[in-house]
Amino acid sequence: MATDTDLHAEPSALEPHEKLAETKLDEHGSRRTFLKIAGASAAGVAAAAATGCGSPGAPTTEEFFRQHYKKLNDEDKKKIFARIEDEVRARSGVSVHISDPPPIEGVDFAYALNLSVCNGSRRCVEACARENNLPDDPELRYIRVMEMEVGSLEFEEATAYYEPEKVPEKKKFYLPVQCHQCDNPPCVKACPVGATWKEQDGIVVVDYSWCIGCRFCVVACPYFARRFNWEEPTIAPERINPTQGYLSNRLRHKGVVEKCTFCLHRTRAGRMPACLEACPTGARKFGNLNDPEGEIRKIIDTKRVYVLKEDLATLPRFYYYFG
Amino acid sequence: MTTASRSPRAGISRRRSAFARFAPLLGVAACGLVTVSCGMGDEPDRLVSKGPPPVASGGVVVSARQPLLPTYPCSRCHDGRPPDLRERALTEFHTHKVLNHGTQSGWCYRCHTKDDIDQLHLPDGSKVGFDQAYELCGGCHGDKLRDWKAGMHGLTTGWWLGARVRRSCPACHDPHDPKFPLMTPEHAPARPRTAPAEEPHAGGAHHAGEAHPAGETHHAGEAHPAGEEHRAPEESHGHGH
Numbered sequence: 001m002a003t004d005t006d007l008h009a010e011p012s013a014l015e016p017h018e019k020l021a022e023t024k025l026d027e028h029g030s031r032r033t034f035l036k037i038a039g040a041s042a043a044g045v046a047a048a049a050a051t052g053c054g055s056p057g058a059p060t061t062e063e064f065f066r067q068h069y070k071k072l073n074d075e076d077k078k079k080i081f082a083r084i085e086d087e088v089r090a091r092s093g094v095s096v097h098i099s100d101p102p103p104i105e106g107v108d109f110a111y112a113l114n115l116s117v118c119n120g121s122r123r124c125v126e127a128c129a130r131e132n133n134l135p136d137d138p139e140l141r142y143i144r145v146m147e148m149e150v151g152s153l154e155f156e157e158a159t160a161y162y163e164p165e166k167v168p169e170k171k172k173f174y175l176p177v178q179c180h181q182c183d184n185p186p187c188v189k190a191c192p193v194g195a196t197w198k199e200q201d202g203i204v205v206v207d208y209s210w211c212i213g214c215r216f217c218v219v220a221c222p223y224f225a226r227r228f229n230w231e232e233p234t235i236a237p238e239r240i241n242p243t244q245g246y247l248s249n250r251l252r253h254k255g256v257v258e259k260c261t262f263c264l265h266r267t268r269a270g271r272m273p274a275c276l277e278a279c280p281t282g283a284r285k286f287g288n289l290n291d292p293e294g295e296i297r298k299i300i301d302t303k304r305v306y307v308l309k310e311d312l313a314t315l316p317r318f319y320y321y322f323g
Numbered sequence: 324m325t326t327a328s329r330s331p332r333a334g335i336s337r338r339r340s341a342f343a344r345f346a347p348l349l350g351v352a353a354c355g356l357v358t359v360s361c362g363m364g365d366e367p368d369r370l371v372s373k374g375p376p377p378v379a380s381g382g383v384v385v386s387a388r389q390p391l392l393p394t395y396p397c398s399r400c401h402d403g404r405p406p407d408l409r410e411r412a413l414t415e416f417h418t419h420k421v422l423n424h425g426t427q428s429g430w431c432y433r434c435h436t437k438d439d440i441d442q443l444h445l446p447d448g449s450k451v452g453f454d455q456a457y458e459l460c461g462g463c464h465g466d467k468l469r470d471w472k473a474g475m476h477g478l479t480t481g482w483w484l485g486a487r488v489r490r491s492c493p494a495c496h497d498p499h500d501p502k503f504p505l506m507t508p509e510h511a512p513a514r515p516r517t518a519p520a521e522e523p524h525a526g527g528a529h530h531a532g533e534a535h536p537a538g539e540t541h542h543a544g545e546a547h548p549a550g551e552e553h554r555a556p557e558e559s560h561g562h563g564h
Contacts, residue, residue, distance in 0.1 A: 104484075114475075122509035139513035160512055166505035230516075270484035281503065282478030282495065294483070295474035303475065323475060 068194060069207045069247075080209075081246060088251055092237045100246040101268035103201035108289040109262055110202070111273075112299045112319040113176060118283040120145050120167040120174030127278030128178075131263060132249040133241055135233030142227065142260040143178045143275060178275075179204065179225040179260035180308065180316030190220035196257075202289075202317050203264050205247040206257060213255040222309050223316075226259045262286070289317070299323075383479070383487045386494050388453045395453070401440040408432060423500040425463075434459060434498070453493075460492045 062083070066072070072080070081098040088096050125143045134140050146155065147162040150171050158175070168174065185204050188196050195210035196217055218226045232254040244250040245265030252258050263273040267286070276284040287294040296319075299305060303321040389395055400416070410430045413420060422430075436442050442450040446462045461468025470476035471492070478495060481488040496503065 107484075117476075117503075119503065119506060120508055121506040125512075126509045138516065141512055144512065161514065163508070163511045165507065167508045168505070267483070270482045272480055272483055277480045279478065280495075280506065282476065282490070285474065285479070287483045295479070298473040299475050302473075323470060 063209050066209075069210060070197070077246070084246075084250060088240075092235075092240060092251075094237050094240045094242060096240065096242040096244050096250075098244045098246055098250055099265070101265060103199050103203075104268060106288075106290055107201050108317075109181070109267060110287065110289040110296045110317045110319065111181075111262065112285040112296055112305070112321055114281075114283040114285070114323055115173055115175060115320050116322045117281045118145075118174045118176065118279075119281050120147060120162070120169075120172070121280055123278045123280055124176060124275035124284065127274045128260070128263075130239065131241055131266070131274035132261075133235055133239075133244070133251055135229075135235050136239075137234045138231050140227050140229070140233065140258075142225070142258075143176050144224070145174050145176045148173050148175050175320070177223055177225065177308070178318070179221075179262075180223055180314070180318035181262060183315035183317065184313055186220040186222065186312075186314060187217035187226060190216040192216060199247075199264075201268070203262050204259075205261055205264070206259065207247065208250070208252050208256045208258065211256040213257065215257060217257055222312050222314060226257050228257050229254050383474075383489050384481075385454070385457070386488060386490045388456055388491050388493055392453060395441070397435075397440040406432060406437045421500050423502070424498070454491070456498065457492045460498075 060083070063080075066076070066080070069077075077100060081100070084098050085096055088094060122143075122145055125141050125145060128134065128142050129136075132142065134142065144160045146158040146160055147169075148154075148158045150173055162169075162172075181198075181202050181204050183198075183202070185198055188198055188204060192214060193210060193212055195212065196204060196206045198204050213228070215228050218228055229252055233252055235251070240251070241249060243265060245261075248261040248264045263271075263275075267273055272286055273284075276286050285295045285299060287296040289296055291297060299321055300319060303323045305319045305321045307316045307319060394400070408430065434443050436444045436450060439450060442452055443456060443459050444450050445459055451458050457468060457471065467476050471489075474487070474489070477492070478490045479487045492498070
């Protein structure tokens, strides 16, 4: 298969555009097929190929014709990371480092959250935003903290927009919701192009360069955990976290879907997620499900644990408990 | 990198600077950083483990309490002063201390030790240092101590694969007034934006008549006649909510 360099070197050797697209695109084919069905005309492909880049969010020619991320070798990935680093430098003047730490053998990540002590201070929400380069305009946050009535788990009567002087309020408890990294993820099934998938350690990731912005996954998620960039996300350069993961907190563009990744750029290096470290009450617990001495296993073994919407058989890896 | 992400926790420390509180922890975290970094190198590929699965945790470091006490060692002042066992308002020293810890918790020397003021003591009389204060707390709150030791209660940060830093009880609960303080929450999330076409309706301008200067006489709340020109905006308004 031809590489990106070949494509650049011989733009004159263009075959009919449709055929070119077919030869350059992934054999997996689902993305190509979907684009055809969705009406991506040969003219559109030609325009992309000819100009190389359009509006700021548009994929470059190289990006458009590259293979699916899972089929890239390390050399290809390095090139892509370097290109993204250059793009960020040009866009915001910030030098970032992009990497993609692979899953660790024998590790299955899981999260537990103690509802007895969560006080709804939303420190996790903001720490997550800083760590994962979430835009402030338009504001986008991965974690939603629901204020619930004591004695009820009725989400219809809960609100995420509570704003009292002080928390916790009497007769309320707080239930943060973020991506549950389901073992049977409906969002992954909904994606028509394979831009989102479940990794070996349980984290569901999104390739923002592969996402076509159809938002099928957003509506498929029963936990409202996915966010769509309706507008070009903006973030002040001084707030950009330069340690970035390709599949987690690198800067996104308008028109792609994103979500919590358990801070995989941190957690796959052995660290705790940012939301956990910011929690003032210690309500959040994270670790390896396969570690018999770890917190997660102790909690599952000894506490009253439940998951949200268990009846949907999504098999979340995000456990709530009291204690 | 590690230090920057560890934010001082508002509402807990009232008297000490964030640096003084966390300096020892940062030291511990830095050690953890060194340990783990050495084991893994610097390339992204390093993280694929070569040996057996790292299923076991890297141990737990309990945060130290003693270095955070501004007046430690207590004996510096208390030596030579006879212990005053009376319950009274403290007007001379420790005036900021409020004892609001259960109703039968007793006075100072229920936990502090009369004849060895630099240490605490358990209900059975055996002495423990301030760094092991959790053992004293567990004397009454045994269930919490059990959960804390297993990592199910309390704040544990740092590394899930490496040294965890676990906060001792007094790091979050003032021993004299242990109820976790109320906090000011971060701002509420932004509500979803409405479509621009709906915005003129937001202030009720349509019903107030401002949008209809030419002879329109509708009043707020009045039912509109069946004119098509009114129905369309009403419908779009309804769909927006």
